[in-house]
Amino acid sequence: MSIGNSPEDERPFEDVSEEARPSIGRALRDARVAAGMTVDDVSTATRVRIAIVQAIEADDFAPCGGDVYARGHLKTLARAVHLDPAPLLAQYDDEHGGRPAPTPAAPLFEAERIRPERRGPNWTAAMVAAIVAVIGFVGFTVVKGDSDNGAKNEVAGGPSPTTKKTASPSAGGKKPTGPKPDPTESAIAAAPQDKVTVQVSATDGRSWVAAKDHNGRLLFDGLLKQGQSKTFQDSSKINLVLGDAGAIQLYVNGKKIDDDFQPGAVERLTYTKGDPQVG
Structure with missing residues (x-):
């Protein structure tokens, strides 16, 4: 016992x-x-x-x-x-060893200064210049036509009142109609058909973004703060990784992508030439 x-x-x-x-x-x-x-x-x-x-x-x-x-x-x-x-x-x-430490912003910007990325043509600036040139040409033609007609009625002491004439046929009928398009949207709409153009905008918050071209070369790797945007262009393919896809708005080959990305979702996307389709 x-x-x-x-x-x-x-x-x-x-x-x-x-x-x-x-x-x-x-x-x-x-x-x-x-x-x-x-x-x-x-x-x-x-x-x-x-x-x-x-x-x-x-x-x-x-x-x-x-x-x-x-x-x-x-x-x-x-x-x-x-x-x-x-x-x-x-x-x-x-x-798995604790939450990963956030990537400091300073080294990313330092890396961009040391290894400047090779950018494609600045289509936004080109479109703005083209719009300004067209408006300037039309305005010059109208003013010149008014000056030629008003000179015939000029008297001592100053020009007499004249009725405003329409532009001469040489103006080619290029008088602007309707409101001018927003330069950014015009540039996107004029994306070249022989390339793939992707604009990434942080509209609803900030998000980490990485972009590579068709050769796997890194075009961008960093944090986009709310209100910032990046545009990438390649001859055939752009590969994207979005750390918080719900905060991002995409324009691909001139068209807005309306995918309903969830906040906090990580998305890996590939876009090619033509109509925007995820590869």
Whole structure:
């Protein structure tokens, strides 16, 4: 007969707090099933590729391409299946070494000064110059026609009142009609057909943006603050990565992209010549 604790009482205390907590992928998968959604449904709702959704549900974050993208995907997927993303992000940071430090702005600007990017033609300036030239030519023709007609009626003490004449036929009927187009929109609309032109504007907040040409050469890698914009041009293809796609407005080959990007969503996009289509 033993005195003291029984063998059952001598078993080591089992801390099940961490063991009972499901993995990130398991939590997302269970929430998706509970919401009655398939992987295809989640991919369509979030614009996150099916392969990445499946990998995250299997706790494989390598296809995300880094901690910044993984955290963005987790936030987007959690909201799609009606989960609070904060606990999942905290769990991810605990398991992967903490939240990534933000990229300091100064080194980015320093890098741009050291390695100036090779820019394409400034189509905005060209269009503004063309509009000014046309307006100046029409105005000069009208003034010249009025001067020629008024000179015949000139008397001592100053020119007599004359009735304003219409421009001579040599003006080519180029009298401007209607309001002048906004120079920026005109430049976008006049994007050359033999190139792909992409304008990225941070309209609803700030976002990290990276852009590469068809050779994989980095055109830009930095933070766009709200109100800032960048224009990229290549002979065949522009590859984009948007850190917060919901804050971005895109114009591609002269056309506005009306995709409903979600706030905080990370988007990888490719555009080519012609009608804007995501590659």
